[in-house]
Amino acid sequence: MKTHSQITTHLNDHAQQYVRSKGFSFGSGAAQDMQGMLDTGANNILHPTPEFEGISQDELIGMADKKLEVFIDHMVAAREKVYPDPSAHDRVGEETYAWAKNRLCPMWPFCT
Numbered sequence: 001m002k003t004h005s006q007i008t009t010h011l012n013d014h015a016q017q018y019v020r021s022k023g024f025s026f027g028s029g030a031a032q033d034m035q036g037m038l039d040t041g042a043n044n045i046l047h048p049t050p051e052f053e054g055i056s057q058d059e060l061i062g063m064a065d066k067k068l069e070v071f072i073d074h075m076v077a078a079r080e081k082v083y084p085d086p087s088a089h090d091r092v093g094e095e096t097y098a099w100a101k102n103r104l105c106p107m108w109p110f111c112t
Contacts, residue, residue: 008041018069026092037110075099078100
């Protein structure tokens with residue numbers, strides 16, 4: 001069984017790797033927002049609601065990884081909508097984080 005810290009580290013590593021695979025990085029504000037979201041995700045994986053009881057921790061982490069990818073895909077898509085010139089930099093930031101969160105949440109385990 002993984003600890004809160006191990007789960008958070010795994011989720012952060014997965015998010016960083018995935019956003020890089022899309023050609024971007026997190027701006028400092030988005031990185032801070034993501035850390036809070038990943039902390040919530042780790043808490044919810046460690047203490048699942050009844051609908052997720054009986055699912056192994058590894059499966060829950062795998063589900064969280066996929067949801068992170070969806071969230072990051074929405075952040076990348078939001079660049080065209082929230083930045084006047086999205087080609088000016090290669091970051092996804094606080095504005096794209098907020099855009100994705102407003103459209104996707106609630107989304108277990110990150111924003112319930």
